[in-house]
Amino acid sequence: MSPPCPPSPATFPQSTPPSSNLLIKTLLTPITPQTLTLTTDITHLTTSFKTRYFRSKSGREASIWVFNRLKSIITLNPSEIGGDVVNVNASVELFNHSWVQPSVIAKVVGGSNTTIVLSSHIDSLNLHLPHFLPAPGANDDASGVAALISIFQIIISSNPPIKFKNTLEFHFYSAEEPGFWGSTDVFSSYNKMYRDIHSVLQFDMIGRIPPTNNKQKENDNIQKSKGEIGIVNDFLDEGFKKYIKLIAGEYTGINTVDTYCGYACSDHASAIRYGYPGGLLTSGKLEDGLAREDDVSHTRYDTMDRLDLSLITEFVRFGVAWGVGLGVADIRIDNRGGGRVEDGRRGYLCDNGYPDGFMGGVRRFSAARAADPLGIGLWILMLAVILGIARPWEEVPIVMKMGRMVRRGVRRGYGVLVRREEPD
Numbered sequence: 001m002s003p004p005c006p007p008s009p010a011t012f013p014q015s016t017p018p019s020s021n022l023l024i025k026t027l028l029t030p031i032t033p034q035t036l037t038l039t040t041d042i043t044h045l046t047t048s049f050k051t052r053y054f055r056s057k058s059g060r061e062a063s064i065w066v067f068n069r070l071k072s073i074i075t076l077n078p079s080e081i082g083g084d085v086v087n088v089n090a091s092v093e094l095f096n097h098s099w100v101q102p103s104v105i106a107k108v109v110g111g112s113n114t115t116i117v118l119s120s121h122i123d124s125l126n127l128h129l130p131h132f133l134p135a136p137g138a139n140d141d142a143s144g145v146a147a148l149i150s151i152f153q154i155i156i157s158s159n160p161p162i163k164f165k166n167t168l169e170f171h172f173y174s175a176e177e178p179g180f181w182g183s184t185d186v187f188s189s190y191n192k193m194y195r196d197i198h199s200v201l202q203f204d205m206i207g208r209i210p211p212t213n214n215k216q217k218e219n220d221n222i223q224k225s226k227g228e229i230g231i232v233n234d235f236l237d238e239g240f241k242k243y244i245k246l247i248a249g250e251y252t253g254i255n256t257v258d259t260y261c262g263y264a265c266s267d268h269a270s271a272i273r274y275g276y277p278g279g280l281l282t283s284g285k286l287e288d289g290l291a292r293e294d295d296v297s298h299t300r301y302d303t304m305d306r307l308d309l310s311l312i313t314e315f316v317r318f319g320v321a322w323g324v325g326l327g328v329a330d331i332r333i334d335n336r337g338g339g340r341v342e343d344g345r346r347g348y349l350c351d352n353g354y355p356d357g358f359m360g361g362v363r364r365f366s367a368a369r370a371a372d373p374l375g376i377g378l379w380i381l382m383l384a385v386i387l388g389i390a391r392p393w394e395e396v397p398i399v400m401k402m403g404r405m406v407r408r409g410v411r412r413g414y415g416v417l418v419r420r421e422e423p424d
């Protein structure tokens with residue numbers, strides 16, 4: 001049993017220094033939804049794989065596709081330094097788990113091992129029958145995956161290349177849906193390796209503006225809502241939140257809004273579990289999205305046509321500013337409450353467990369279940385099979401007595417209204 005991790009709030013810059021400010025603005029100027037690859041990336045993720053369920057073959061293929069996509073960005077972006085063609089210290093690798101779908105980790109190596117993580121999750125889930133039913137997972141979380149691919153592309157395509165003081169990592173986790181299994185493996189292993197992780201910022205469900213909001217606005221003759229950056233406040237450190245607001249205010253065209261998930265919520269919770277500061281961004285207020293009757297999370301209806309690409313583009317702007325701003329800053333990691341030092345590296349072996357209220361996720365699940373009529377039917381059939389009422393695979397001898405008449409017959413296993421005759 002590992003000891004709990006001492007509290008270790010990250011140190012964030014108080015402002016963006018003029019040098020990085022200029023660099024970030026140069027990178028952000030050309031960005032529009034049309035200059036990014038959001039449309040093609042989300043289309044591919046949501047239509048080329050029937051589901052990205054973490055135990056499925058197509059879930060594995062989706063991870064391999066993300067890996068190859070990042071690899072192609074790296075090889076397309078060699079920069080000329082001193083006549084030699086080198087890539088900008090960027091690399092990508094698979095992180096394998098005990099199930100078929102790997103996580104994917106891309107890296108931009110800087111001058112120190114202090115690492116800033118931007119993250120999302122590849123897997124999707126159809127809650128009703130995950131092995132069989134489609135799960136496009138456009139908002140959850142193809143939106144986050146596509147945004148991170150774009151952020152990575154913009155950062156490593158910078159010309160001249162950015163000289164990073166710190167290391168950036170882009171995480172694309174497997175198996176968020178069953179309870180953050182992929183990210184648990186990743187951060188458990190980072191903890192054992194005494195990795196200096198400055199902070200982890202997860203982008204999950206960042207593409208949706210609730211439709212009735214728009215309708216209200218249309219009725220009021222006000223311009224369509226541009227959406228908001230939802231800052232999930234559960235377990236979030238104050239300094240972390242302040243820096244999120246600073247970056248959003250300076251580099252995006254939309255507002256931030258405080259929101260609460262009520263439970264561990266997403267993969268950043270795995271970072272917190274192993275002693276690393278974690279935060280979560282989402283589109284707007286989760287309270288508005290998940291409690292609504294038009295919530296399509298974890299169903300076949302979480303499709304690309306419900307996403308707002310200009311909203312995701314704002315998250316891309318945010319992510320570029322976040323990564324570059326922290327990547328070139330003088331940030332230090334506190335001694336993490338006097339954690340042990342081994343091989344000259346700071347760190348410790350520790351495990352906080354998941355925060356209280358982890359099972360609050362059930363609330364989200366029941367909202368999703370109600371959205372899919374086919375799913376409800378299949379659930380009822382499954383329940384009937386489990387209770388032994390229906391056995392479609394069995395031929396059941398039946399006897400029906402109506403007054404003095406006796407009818408004997410065989411029926412394929414729906415035993416609700418018939419009595420079974422035990423063999424003599």
Ligand SMILES: [Zn+2]
Binds near residue numbers: 176204205266
């Ligand atoms: Zn998600």
